[in-house]
Amino acid sequence: MNLNKAMIIGNVTRDPEVRQTASGASVATFSVATNFFWNDPAGTRQERVEFHNIVAWRKLAEICGQYLRKGSKVYIEGRLQTRDWVGKDGIKRYSTEIIAENMIMLDRPSGNNPGARQPFQASSANNDPYAQKAPEAEPVINYDEPSDLAGGFETGADDEIKVENIPF
Numbered sequence: 001m002n003l004n005k006a007m008i009i010g011n012v013t014r015d016p017e018v019r020q021t022a023s024g025a026s027v028a029t030f031s032v033a034t035n036f037f038w039n040d041p042a043g044t045r046q047e048r049v050e051f052h053n054i055v056a057w058r059k060l061a062e063i064c065g066q067y068l069r070k071g072s073k074v075y076i077e078g079r080l081q082t083r084d085w086v087g088k089d090g091i092k093r094y095s096t097e098i099i100a101e102n103m104i105m106l107d108r109p110s111g112n113n114p115g116a117r118q119p120f121q122a123s124s125a126n127n128d129p130y131a132q133k134a135p136e137a138e139p140v141i142n143y144d145e146p147s148d149l150a151g152g153f154e155t156g157a158d159d160e161i162k163v164e165n166i167p168f
Helices: 058-067
Strands: 006-012 017-020 026-039 045-057 073-086 092-105 120-123
Touching (some): 006 045, 026 058, 058 092
Parallel strands (some): 045 092
Antiparallel strands (some): 006 073, 026 045, 092 120
16 A cells, blocks of 8 residues: 655745646646744754645646635645756756645635635545535635534634534
8 A cells, every 4th residue: 555645734935826738737836834843952942944845736726826825824735746857957856746636725714805715625626525616606616614524513703613513
């Protein structure tokens, strides 16, 4: 058995760049920063920032380009892939990327879009049994929300979860 799975939560470091391939498929590239904190032997708090290159394809690429912005908090799930090429100087170069298969926006709705539902999840899988269609007035987007998956319990305005709404 093999497993290639990457899951990160971090902040988008640059607006996604969406392009079209020669065959017409959309591809979005952007990066996400994650932080790792620890205390060194002297007890001083240390931090290391990792920058992850993300590639999203097709409908997920379009959604990333439309909704993600620099600074957005986001969950990305996908697989690792390493590409190699020979640079103009003749040296072989490598780049490891996360090929996004699922994306959840973790920010609260902004004032300019008060009707936005958060968190917002988009998946590259078209056969997602939990996917729902957006209203006809908006572009068709597949999304899931944790409240949809957990039997419909809802949180209050202050995000308080009521014990009687927990399904177990």
